[in-house]
Amino acid sequence: MFDEDSKAKFALYLAVFLTVLGYSGRYIGVEPLNNQFFVFAVWSFVLLADNLTYRFKGNSLLISRTPEFLVLAAWSLAIAGLLELLNLRLGAWHYLNQSSDLSMRWTGRALTWASVLPSLFIVDEMFRSFGLFRGLKSKVFKIKPGLIEGFYTAGVALLCLALAAPGFFWPLALPAVFFLAEPLNLRLGLPSLLREWEGGLPGKTLRLAAAGLTCGLLWNWWNWAAGSGWKYDLPSPLSEMPAAVYAGFPLLGLAAYSLYSLASYLRAGKTWEETAWPMPGKPPAAAVQWAAAALLLITSYIALRAVDSHTVKMFLGWI
Numbered sequence: 001m002f003d004e005d006s007k008a009k010f011a012l013y014l015a016v017f018l019t020v021l022g023y024s025g026r027y028i029g030v031e032p033l034n035n036q037f038f039v040f041a042v043w044s045f046v047l048l049a050d051n052l053t054y055r056f057k058g059n060s061l062l063i064s065r066t067p068e069f070l071v072l073a074a075w076s077l078a079i080a081g082l083l084e085l086l087n088l089r090l091g092a093w094h095y096l097n098q099s100s101d102l103s104m105r106w107t108g109r110a111l112t113w114a115s116v117l118p119s120l121f122i123v124d125e126m127f128r129s130f131g132l133f134r135g136l137k138s139k140v141f142k143i144k145p146g147l148i149e150g151f152y153t154a155g156v157a158l159l160c161l162a163l164a165a166p167g168f169f170w171p172l173a174l175p176a177v178f179f180l181a182e183p184l185n186l187r188l189g190l191p192s193l194l195r196e197w198e199g200g201l202p203g204k205t206l207r208l209a210a211a212g213l214t215c216g217l218l219w220n221w222w223n224w225a226a227g228s229g230w231k232y233d234l235p236s237p238l239s240e241m242p243a244a245v246y247a248g249f250p251l252l253g254l255a256a257y258s259l260y261s262l263a264s265y266l267r268a269g270k271t272w273e274e275t276a277w278p279m280p281g282k283p284p285a286a287a288v289q290w291a292a293a294a295l296l297l298i299t300s301y302i303a304l305r306a307v308d309s310h311t312v313k314m315f316l317g318w319i
Contacts, residue, residue, distance in 0.1 A: 081303030145193035155179030212253025
């Protein structure tokens, strides 16, 4: 319907509008703009970063692969909902000053969850367009069964520790996701960082880690500036070092990539990436895909309600 240049201009104008609206509302103290500042900040950033990528290399996720962007945002919402349900056990974070208006609260929360994966992967693509870690080579090695078994063992052990004693070990759940998802991706023929390592190509791993750290810094800044937000409940040994949370964001970039690659099994390995990765073997039946979509939609609804009941510690109303 629109060519890419038209979409790029519209996305840029929308980003500027959201930036002006969000930041002016934040600094003047106008509600609900101040309360929902994070939503305006993160989505204006997503639009601007994607636009910058398009200007640098002539294509980008949102502008050139719009359907994939929408699928990614939907999966981001669903995966974030699953993590919120896991957080009911881990107690890793809680929310403060949430709007007392249900529609506003859920809309803001859903838009926030839907921004996580697009933020990470668009920043990764932006860094790639800048040439970051381009052409970087490492030693080629063959992935042996022992390494795969070690990944599974580490993943199960870390996840069990996190679930058994979350007050001390909840940060271990993040590497557990990576250690469990990566060997599955390799086995199923899906996009895999292990396969990149095997080929002596560490660039993608380093870019994803850099994207995770970049987004983490920005997310926490916007969270601090917003009228509502979240607070991490760090384990006792780390409670006196709030900056320790930033150490987890590079790993978040890797875990997010691995988890979304695993989810791409339902679409025969098709992901947000510019180059297609055809999955060997027969893809899941359409009925399985629709059932998974319905399950994730239901799970997202349950997560929204569960957060209100168990994770929000303070609601806020205004005149």
